[in-house]
Amino acid sequence: MSAALKKSASNGHGKLSSFEEKQEKINEVRRLLGPLPDKLSIFCSDASISRYLRARNWNIKKATKMLKETLKWRSEYKPEEIHWEEVAHEAETGKIYRLNYVDKYGRTVLVMRPGCQNTKSTKGQIRYLVYCMENAILNLSPEQEQMVWLIDFHGFNMSNISVKVTKETARVLQEHYPERLGVGILYNPPKIFESFWMVVKPFLEPRTSRKVKFVYPDDPNSKKIMEELFDMDKLEVAFGGNNQTSFNFSDYAEMMREDDKRIPTFWTRENSLVNPQPTLADSLPFDRADTESDSDDSREYNSFSQGVDSEECTDSSLVANHSSSGA
Numbered sequence: 001m002s003a004a005l006k007k008s009a010s011n012g013h014g015k016l017s018s019f020e021e022k023q024e025k026i027n028e029v030r031r032l033l034g035p036l037p038d039k040l041s042i043f044c045s046d047a048s049i050s051r052y053l054r055a056r057n058w059n060i061k062k063a064t065k066m067l068k069e070t071l072k073w074r075s076e077y078k079p080e081e082i083h084w085e086e087v088a089h090e091a092e093t094g095k096i097y098r099l100n101y102v103d104k105y106g107r108t109v110l111v112m113r114p115g116c117q118n119t120k121s122t123k124g125q126i127r128y129l130v131y132c133m134e135n136a137i138l139n140l141s142p143e144q145e146q147m148v149w150l151i152d153f154h155g156f157n158m159s160n161i162s163v164k165v166t167k168e169t170a171r172v173l174q175e176h177y178p179e180r181l182g183v184g185i186l187y188n189p190p191k192i193f194e195s196f197w198m199v200v201k202p203f204l205e206p207r208t209s210r211k212v213k214f215v216y217p218d219d220p221n222s223k224k225i226m227e228e229l230f231d232m233d234k235l236e237v238a239f240g241g242n243n244q245t246s247f248n249f250s251d252y253a254e255m256m257r258e259d260d261k262r263i264p265t266f267w268t269r270e271n272s273l274v275n276p277q278p279t280l281a282d283s284l285p286f287d288r289a290d291t292e293s294d295s296d297d298s299r300e301y302n303s304f305s306q307g308v309d310s311e312e313c314t315d316s317s318l319v320a321n322h323s324s325s326g327a
Helices: 003-011 019-033 038-043 046-055 060-077 084-091 122-138 163-176 193-203 220-229 249-266
Strands: 096-098 108-112 147-152 181-187 212-215
Touching: 019 046, 019 060, 038 060, 046 060, 060 163, 084 096, 084 122, 084 249, 096 122, 108 122, 122 163, 122 249, 163 193, 181 220, 212 220
Parallel strands: 108 147, 147 181, 181 212
Antiparallel strands: 096 108
16 A cells, blocks of 8 residues: 555545545555455446445545444345335335436435335334335436435424434445435425434434425425436426426336346446446535535524415325434
């Protein structure tokens, strides 16, 4: 390892001077990991190792430790082996689902509707969340490694929130899916949610919380945010778009079954998880985690006007759980 790399690795801070230095850090992490089983070896692409390094400010020791914990989790939890039929009951109300189109930057979009929670099992809810994350990654554009979370607060009830599930959600996403979140849109949250946000925020990395944007339907600045991210003709009317369609469980189930058929091929070296290093990262909106100071947390709330007539959930009394965790 070069003297410059040793110095950088020792503190993990500061911008790396070159692509070569970043690549040398990636190679060093791979060396420290040692031989791996086939699927885990495929998982540890340069892009994947880079995400763990970014999550730990390019500190080799910390990134390696974090990645080893994920590899242990993946070998035991086997997230790539979760299939639709196992988790379909969790999806019946559309509490989490993937849109059938990407945003303007090629990122998959997960809609989360905490007011549509329909189960009480923490284990079941986390398993469905992991399935949704794996499916979103399966459908990423080749040059992209991040996704968008569009969180709809229609029907949200603070009295029904599960802090336990929220903390577990934050843990799984931050420890095992680092740098996967490009931007999280909190769409029309009630004013009381700001109090809950202050409770949840300490469980999130500062680089994650900065990616969260509060958006309200009647505010011009919020409209600009949505127009910058989405093709408004594809975006549902519930989020200010022009598309009149909404979540349909039968159609979504068919889409997921088709996606499940692609999973075995996805985990082969021929197809490879080794996507090219994304070149869009520095130009994507709202994604400045590698360059901003962690002390800048002053832009969390907006006092925009509220009011949207979103489509009713199947059961508006269902418990809300997955509302504000990030990665």
